[in-house]
Amino acid sequence: xxxxxxxxxIGGGSGGVRAARVAAGFGAKVCIVEEYRLGGTCVIxxxxxxxxxxxxxxxxxxxxxxxxxxxxxxxxFDWSTLLANKDKEIARLEKLYGSLLGGSGVEIVADRAxxxxxxxxxxxxxxxxxxxxxxxxATGGKPFVPSIPGIEHSITSxxxxxxxxxxxxxxxxxxxYIAVEFAAIFNGLGVETILAYRGAQILRGFxxxxxxxxxxxxxxxxxxxxxxTQPATIEKTENxxxxxCTDEMQMxxxxxxxxxxxxxxxxxxxxxxxxxTLGKHGEIPVDEFSRTTCxxxxxxxxxxxxxxxxxxxxxxxxxxAQTEFxxxxxxxxxxxxxxxxxxxxxxGTLGLSENEATEKFSELNVYVARFKPMIYSFxxxxxxxxxxxxxxxxxxKVLGVHIMGAGAGEMIQMVGIAVTMGATKADFDRTIxxxxxxxxxxxxxxxxxxxxxxxxxx
Numbered sequence: 001x002x003x004x005x006x007x008x009x010i011g012g013g014s015g016g017v018r019a020a021r022v023a024a025g026f027g028a029k030v031c032i033v034e035e036y037r038l039g040g041t042c043v044i045x046x047x048x049x050x051x052x053x054x055x056x057x058x059x060x061x062x063x064x065x066x067x068x069x070x071x072x073x074x075x076x077f078d079w080s081t082l083l084a085n086k087d088k089e090i091a092r093l094e095k096l097y098g099s100l101l102g103g104s105g106v107e108i109v110a111d112r113a114x115x116x117x118x119x120x121x122x123x124x125x126x127x128x129x130x131x132x133x134x135x136x137x138a139t140g141g142k143p144f145v146p147s148i149p150g151i152e153h154s155i156t157s158x159x160x161x162x163x164x165x166x167x168x169x170x171x172x173x174x175x176x177y178i179a180v181e182f183a184a185i186f187n188g189l190g191v192e193t194i195l196a197y198r199g200a201q202i203l204r205g206f207x208x209x210x211x212x213x214x215x216x217x218x219x220x221x222x223x224x225x226x227x228x229t230q231p232a233t234i235e236k237t238e239n240x241x242x243x244x245c246t247d248e249m250q251m252x253x254x255x256x257x258x259x260x261x262x263x264x265x266x267x268x269x270x271x272x273x274x275x276x277t278l279g280k281h282g283e284i285p286v287d288e289f290s291r292t293t294c295x296x297x298x299x300x301x302x303x304x305x306x307x308x309x310x311x312x313x314x315x316x317x318x319x320x321a322q323t324e325f326x327x328x329x330x331x332x333x334x335x336x337x338x339x340x341x342x343x344x345x346x347x348g349t350l351g352l353s354e355n356e357a358t359e360k361f362s363e364l365n366v367y368v369a370r371f372k373p374m375i376y377s378f379x380x381x382x383x384x385x386x387x388x389x390x391x392x393x394x395x396x397k398v399l400g401v402h403i404m405g406a407g408a409g410e411m412i413q414m415v416g417i418a419v420t421m422g423a424t425k426a427d428f429d430r431t432i433x434x435x436x437x438x439x440x441x442x443x444x445x446x447x448x449x450x451x452x453x454x455x456x457x458x
Contacts (some may be wrong), residue, residue: 005031008132009435010113013040015301015313016138021323024104035112038097041140042310047085049161054342056082057188068378079166115270118296141262141302150234167254169327174259175202177341184344193223198230207402208398213386220382264303274391288331290320340409340418348412363393367447371442396424411439
């Protein structure tokens, strides 16, 4: 192992790996230090296993519908099989990350790095000092859990992927995308699922139609949604856990999972040694080129607090390498970022919510379509799909697209191309529909469902 590099990356997740590979491709001598496993949160304990678990839970709905199409289905679920296959896939991806880095000429060090000066780090296990012209922090985030009596009996999303047995009942604490995703997963796998959220409605920051619509669907699916409350204490009992909430409601369950947000993973990085002051949420403040207040130190991904999404980290990592090692100053435009929530039903969202658009534009046209998905044609169900477009009434430009239903994540990715290019409602209207698909609603909503003028719905 060498001692000196052009670039030293701390963190082997999506952002750090992309930055390392691209910089090495430009001829830089690069080392990446990762204390746990290559792949970071997304591959090891986030997006990838979550989506695999989401697929697994979705079969129960298909089995319920199958008889209406003439199928006779007898099915049972085996948790250990899912875990084994998940572990196998993650191991494959981790190996792939290592191969890609090695093939790019990046040196990989399995250790924990602490920054000791603007151009050096010390490895925790070996005590070795590595120096570099530039240091990139890409350590991501970690789950936040509050301090309440009995919190040690709870788990987070980190542990949920490796439970030895599937619980019969669970309380999921939180109302964000991780909470609703895991509620859907456990519910779909047959677990009695309770969601406890301190707010008045789930998915704070999302469009109101999506928030209300998903809450209704979760209840339809058998999830008990408890709002304006959260655990005050967790007590271990002979049969499991007893949760007492702030509204004095008590619940006896097998498991309690906290999904109450994530915080930047900065503990023990040695930022005090380079005079980098953290932001109010614990993030490392950076400029548009991912520079910190220390000229030789940069930060990409969840740790900088800009947008906690894997594709953003990857884009920031590549932009950093372009800027610093290819003499090509590259900014990442975060004004329009599509995202998906793998709840049941799935959500795809892009651009401004109705509330956000109302604050920025004086006149809006809002188009809303709710309908029964075609796959439920032969059964009685309260399930509905939702499509919503928000446009600037003066320019016709599409400001926000919000979808709830099967395939929403796939749809929003493609819609994102058009909206990023500046599409107008007229562009949507002149696009010939594909029939019969749910997405055709996006190009067939001709008249606004309602208008908003100076903040008032008319």
